[in-house]
Amino acid sequence: MELTHTEPQKAPRAVTLETHKWTLVVNLDKCTGCQACVVACHAENNVPMRSEREVIRGRGQHWIRIERYWQGDLPELQAEFLPMMCQECSNAPCEPVCPVYASVHSERENLNLQVYNRCVGTRYCQNNCPYKVRYFNFFDPQFDLPLEQQLNPDVTVRVAGIMEKCTSCVQRIRRGEEQALVQNRSLHDGEVIPACVQTCPTSALTFGDRNDPQSKVAAVLEDQRKFRVLEELGTEPNVYYLKGG
Amino acid sequence: MAQDSMHLPVWKQPFPEDSELAAQAEELRREHLLLDARPPKELADRVLTPMARLGWVFWLVFVVLAGALLTWLVTWTNQMFQGLGVVGYNRVVMWAPYIINFVYFIGIGHAGTFISAALRVLRFDWRAPISRAAETLTIFALAAAGSMPLIHLGRAWKAYWLIPYPNERGLWPDLHSPLLWDMIAIFTYLSCSLLFEYLGLLPDLAMAREYVTGWRKRFYTLLSLGWRGSGKQWKHLDTAQNVFSYAIIPVMFSVHTIVSWDFAMTLQPEWHSSIFGPYFVVGALFSGVGAVIIVLAVLRKALHLEYYIRAEHFNGMGKFLLVLSLTWAYFYFNSYIVPWYGQDPASRVILQNEATGWAAPLWYLMLFSNIVVPWATLWSKKLRTSIPVIVGVSIFVQIGMYIERYLIVAMSLGYNYLPFNWLTYTPQLTEILITIGAFSLVTLGVVLTSRLVPIIPVWEVKEGQRMQGMRRIGRAMVQTRTEPE
Numbered sequence: 109m110e111l112t113h114t115e116p117q118k119a120p121r122a123v124t125l126e127t128h129k130w131t132l133v134v135n136l137d138k139c140t141g142c143q144a145c146v147v148a149c150h151a152e153n154n155v156p157m158r159s160e161r162e163v164i165r166g167r168g169q170h171w172i173r174i175e176r177y178w179q180g181d182l183p184e185l186q187a188e189f190l191p192m193m194c195q196e197c198s199n200a201p202c203e204p205v206c207p208v209y210a211s212v213h214s215e216r217e218n219l220n221l222q223v224y225n226r227c228v229g230t231r232y233c234q235n236n237c238p239y240k241v242r243y244f245n246f247f248d249p250q251f252d253l254p255l256e257q258q259l260n261p262d263v264t265v266r267v268a269g270i271m272e273k274c275t276s277c278v279q280r281i282r283r284g285e286e287q288a289l290v291q292n293r294s295l296h297d298g299e300v301i302p303a304c305v306q307t308c309p310t311s312a313l314t315f316g317d318r319n320d321p322q323s324k325v326a327a328v329l330e331d332q333r334k335f336r337v338l339e340e341l342g343t344e345p346n347v348y349y350l351k352g353g
Numbered sequence: 354m355a356q357d358s359m360h361l362p363v364w365k366q367p368f369p370e371d372s373e374l375a376a377q378a379e380e381l382r383r384e385h386l387l388l389d390a391r392p393p394k395e396l397a398d399r400v401l402t403p404m405a406r407l408g409w410v411f412w413l414v415f416v417v418l419a420g421a422l423l424t425w426l427v428t429w430t431n432q433m434f435q436g437l438g439v440v441g442y443n444r445v446v447m448w449a450p451y452i453i454n455f456v457y458f459i460g461i462g463h464a465g466t467f468i469s470a471a472l473r474v475l476r477f478d479w480r481a482p483i484s485r486a487a488e489t490l491t492i493f494a495l496a497a498a499g500s501m502p503l504i505h506l507g508r509a510w511k512a513y514w515l516i517p518y519p520n521e522r523g524l525w526p527d528l529h530s531p532l533l534w535d536m537i538a539i540f541t542y543l544s545c546s547l548l549f550e551y552l553g554l555l556p557d558l559a560m561a562r563e564y565v566t567g568w569r570k571r572f573y574t575l576l577s578l579g580w581r582g583s584g585k586q587w588k589h590l591d592t593a594q595n596v597f598s599y600a601i602i603p604v605m606f607s608v609h610t611i612v613s614w615d616f617a618m619t620l621q622p623e624w625h626s627s628i629f630g631p632y633f634v635v636g637a638l639f640s641g642v643g644a645v646i647i648v649l650a651v652l653r654k655a656l657h658l659e660y661y662i663r664a665e666h667f668n669g670m671g672k673f674l675l676v677l678s679l680t681w682a683y684f685y686f687n688s689y690i691v692p693w694y695g696q697d698p699a700s701r702v703i704l705q706n707e708a709t710g711w712a713a714p715l716w717y718l719m720l721f722s723n724i725v726v727p728w729a730t731l732w733s734k735k736l737r738t739s740i741p742v743i744v745g746v747s748i749f750v751q752i753g754m755y756i757e758r759y760l761i762v763a764m765s766l767g768y769n770y771l772p773f774n775w776l777t778y779t780p781q782l783t784e785i786l787i788t789i790g791a792f793s794l795v796t797l798g799v800v801l802t803s804r805l806v807p808i809i810p811v812w813e814v815k816e817g818q819r820m821q822g823m824r825r826i827g828r829a830m831v832q833t834r835t836e837p838e
Contacts, residue, residue, distance in 0.1 A: 166443030166776040175773035192771070201620050204529035207536075208514045226524075228514055229437070229507015230532055231447035235766065236619040240445055240774040244507065246438030268436035269507030338770050341620055 125285060126294060129218045129318040129346070130276055132305070133328045134191050136352030138312035141174050141189035145304035145313065149193075152277060152303035154263045156249030169243045171274040172304050188352065191313075193304070194241045194274035195337065195345035196220050202233035202242065210271070218318075218346055219276055227270040234271060238338050242273040276315075277302035297323040318346075369823075369830060377830040378823055386663055387478060388832060390818040397564050400807045403656045405569070407804070410655070418797040425790020428783055429504055437507055441781040445774050449763040450784030451505035452615075454791050456633075456758045457640065458498035459539070459612050461795070464641025465491025466546060466605045469553070470598040478821065478834065479669055481813040482661040486652055486799070487645045488550040489808065493798030494644075495543045497791040502532075504787060531614045538611045542604050549597045552590060555580045556812040576806075609637040616761065622699035623692060623765040632684035636754060639677040639723070643750035646670050650744045652803055661809045664738035671737030674750065678727035685723075702775075703768045711777070712764050715756050722753025 149155060149172045158169050172193040179186045200220045202211045210227035213220055222242075234242040248268040251259065259265060262279040266272050277300075284300035297316055305313040316325030333351040369375045382389045391399075432439050442449060465487040472480040503509050515536055517525045526533050558577035562570060580586060613633035616624040646667065653662040692700040707716040726749040730736045737743055763778045802808065820835045 162438070165441075166445065167438070168444065175771065177773070190773075192773070204527070205531065205619070207526050207530035207532040209524060209527050226514075227507070228511040230502075230505070231507065232530065232532060232615075232619075234444075234447045235621060238620050238770045240769060240771065243444060244437070244442070244447065246442070247436040268438075271507075341770075343620075 125216060125289075127216045127218075127319070128281075128295075130196070130281070131218075131316065131318040131325050131329070132193075132196075132276065132302070132347045133314040133325055133334070133350065134347065135312045135314070135328075135350040136188075136190070137333075137350060138310040139174075139189045139191060139352070140310055140312075141176065141187065142309065143174055144307045144309055145172050145191065146170050146174065148303040148307035149274070151258065152260055152263070153275070154249070154259050154265050155272075156245075156251065157255075162246070167246055169245075171241075171243070171272070190337075190349075191304075192239060192241060192337075193347065194220060194276070195239050195343065195347045196276060198344035198346060199342060201236040201238065201341075201343055205232040205236045206230070207232075217278075217281065219278060219281075221278070222271060222273055222275070224264055224266050224270055224272065229269045229271065231271060238341055238343065242271050244271050245269060297325075369825065373828070374825060374830055381823060381830055381832060384663070384665055385479070385821070385832065386482060386661060386665070386814065387817040387821040388823060389660075391660075393815065394564075396811050396815060397560055399658070399660050400656075400809050400811055401561055401564055403658075404804055404807070405565075411800075411804070414800060415797070418793040418800070421789050421793035422797060424786050425793070428786040428790070432504070432783055432787075433509060439781065439783045441779045441784065443776045443778065445769065445776045446763060446766045446778040448505070448766060449778045450780060450788060451501045453755070453758045453762045454788055455498050455501035455505070456612055456762065457755055458494045458501065458791065458795070459609060460633075460637035460640045460754065460758075461644045462491045462494035462498060462542070462546075462641065463605055463609060463634075463637040464645045465489070465494075466542075466549075466601050467638055467641065468645060469549065470601045470605070473594070473598050474602070477669070478817050479665055481817045482658075482809050483645070483649055483666050483670075484813065485550065485553065485810045486648055486803070486808055488546065488553070489799050489802045490645060490648050490795070491546050492543070492550060493795045493802075494641075495539065495546065496798065497794045499539055499543065500794075501791065502535075531611065531618045534611045535615055538604070538608045542601075542608045545597065545601045545604055549594075549601060552593055552597065553810055553813070554806055555590065556582065557807040557810060560811060561807055572805075606634055609634045612637075621766060621769060622697060623703045623761070623768075626688055626691070628684060628688045628691075632681075632688055635677060635680045635684050636757065639674070639681045640750060640754035642670060642673050642677060643747035643754075646674070646747040647744055647751070648799060650740050652799075652808060653740075656803060656808065658809065661814065664740075667740060667743050668734060668737045671731050671743050671746075674743075674746070675727055675731035678723060678731070678750075682724050699768055699770055703765050706764065706768070707760065712760060715760060715764075719753045719756040719760065722749040723757065726750075726753075 149170065150157065153171055155169060155171055158167055162168070172191060175190040175192050177188045177190065179188050196219055198218070200211070200213060203213055203220065205211075207230060208226055208228055210223045211220070211233050212223060229244070231244055234240065234244065245266050245268045249265055260279075262283070280302060281300050284295055288295045288299075295317070297320060301315045305315045314325050314328050316323040318325055318329065320326060328350070329348060331350050334348045335351060336345045336348055339345070369378045440450065465484075468480055468487040469484040473484070503512050506512055515526050515533065528534075555577055558573045559580035559582065562573035562577050565573065610630040610633065613629035617626055617629035619625060649662055649666065649670070652658060689704070693704055706712045726746055730742060730746050767777050768775050820837065822833050822835070823830050824833050825831075
């Protein structure tokens with residue numbers, strides 16, 4: 109019998125997802141340090157609330173935190189707020205140091221992803237993160253009773269022993285993309301926003317696709333006050349800040 | 354009589370010719386093991402007899418160390434069930450107790466190879482009796498060091514994900530990560546060290562097989578793999594040991610360089626430094642040679658090895674320790690002065706903290722132990738050959754080098770670019786118990802090995818004694834050495 113070899117037919121990809129350059133802009137002039145974003149993030153992403161004792165030991169766990177710095181001296185003492193979340197670096201220091209590919213890059217979305225079930229907990233990524241925005245689950249998460257009822261079903265609850273961090277609410281991005289796909293259209297600007305941006309009472313946060321010149325984020329980035337934290341390290345963050353006065 | 358002997362041919366003249374030279378020869382024999390040749394039976398007896406005698410001190414040490422080891426396992430189990438929160442980490446200092454131990458024990462593991470392989474290649478004959486004790490220390494130190502990253506993992510039961518094995522996800526570990534280089538380097542070094550020690554053990558196991566009875570005889574017969582001491586076997590052994598000696602030296606350098614890269618490859622201030630590689634290698638040898646001195650002194654006392662381990666060995670090791678202390682100080686100065694001139698804000702805070710902050714007592718104790726103590730004592734041969742003094746100096750070196758790792762890992766990590774994230778690490782009971790357990794593992798390993806196999810390479814001593822001799826030059830007896838081709 110003669111054997112013939114036929115090239116297996118490659119199934120045509122049903123969908124090609126669009127590439128995005130997701131960018132977050134923080135207007136420091138508008139930030140009042142109210143921490144609403146922190147609460148929203150906890151609620152959206154099932155971030156466990158650690159006990160007072162744990163927080164005193166330096167193990168507070170907030171994917172977004174408000175860093176407070178003091179400027180000047182009494183009586184002209186002034187508090188400055190710096191909201192700090194994952195900077196979604198294009199050249200992320202946390203990625204190459206992970207031995208098991210738990211910290212990986214998504215070129216398509218311009219995001220830095222954390223694969224929870226791949227993480228073994230070497231914690232090398234946090235050592236190498238200059239922003240220190242990655243959090244380790246020292247214990248299994250515990251949610252006091254009513255809070256258990258409001259866990260977000262779109263987001264994993266993470267076990268003890270692994271690292272986690274801000275995902276730019278990737279579950280919202282996915283949902284938006286799927287919706288757009290079903291309706292056979294592109295994502296609209298402002299259709300997808302993370303919980304922190306949605307909650308900010310002073311609209312200090314803007315989120316969007318920098319690739320889209322019509323987007324709000326592209327307009328905000330025209331501002332001359334823009335800077336990136338620790339830019340000199342060459343991490344190429346995708347979170348921009350507008351200098352406060 | 355002296356008149357008569359002048360007329361005899363040279364090979365019939367008495368040696369040494371007169372009482373003065375005889376006294377000199379006696380002195381040389383007392384000082385140097387390799388000139389003090391004894392019959393094979395006596396050489397074997399001096400190792401094999403005290404080995405089998407297990408007194409109450411041995412059992413006490415055994416029970417204490419085994420207890421500490423058991424505590425270690427219980428503590429680790431507890432840590433796995435409860436989560437790493439029982440350790441004193443915080444959200445910034447993510448590597449502290451276990452990585453300090455890891456670097457420390459890898460460092461200890463460097464001396465064995467240095468003494469066996471490097472000194473063998475360089476033909477330092479006096480190292481013959483001490484090489485096996487050093488190699489044994491290497492193996493158990495590496496075992497303790499290897500356990501540390503496992504204990505350190507958040508999910509230790511997933512540690513095999515770091516091993517490249519075929520799996521349905523087609524995922525391999527990321528070779529970009531220094532941790533993976535680390536694992537490969539340590540695995541290579543551990544297997545090389547094990548084989549290297551076992552090769553050297555073969556003739557001694559065969560020797561022991563001939564002298565003992567009972568279960569020990571069966572044990573040694575099995576382990577000696579049919580060693581008969583034929584010319585062919587010796588030739589193979591010599592070739593294999595040469596190959597291993599030359600191969601293991603670069604491996605040794607690579608291992609600690611890669612350990613340093615775990616730190617140097619990061620963006621962390623005071624870690625990101627190009628001098629870390631050689632600096633860590635020297636620090637490792639420094640603490641390792643100190644640890645070997647302590648082990649030798651203890652074995653000498655416990656197994657009555659006064660014939661084998663003599664002042665000359667402590668003298669030689671003391672010289673190494675001094676040279677390594679000088680080299681360490683040189684590298685430390687280098688790694689200090691560059692960031693000091695750089696005045697990078699985070700580095701400046703770390704350096705200030707060392708000089709005047711909470712870390713100051715530790716920092717000054719480190720400088721005292723690693724620099725002042727060795728420099729003040731080891732220049733003198735009298736102090737080098739005094740066992741209590743050199744053991745004391747070595748203990749200081751251990752303390753100093755442990756603190757050095759503590760400052761590099763736990764202290765530096767607490768200070769980084771954004772001052773909001775400056776935190777300090779405080780040790781908790783869990784890591785203290787596990788650290789004690791790791792020290793116990795190393796000690797127990799060396800203690801048990803010294804009772805199970807001849808801890809002195811008798812055949813190497815015998816070989817050295819064949820190669821070394823004395824001759825008279827003028828009015829002095831001098832040590833001579835034959836170079837085999």
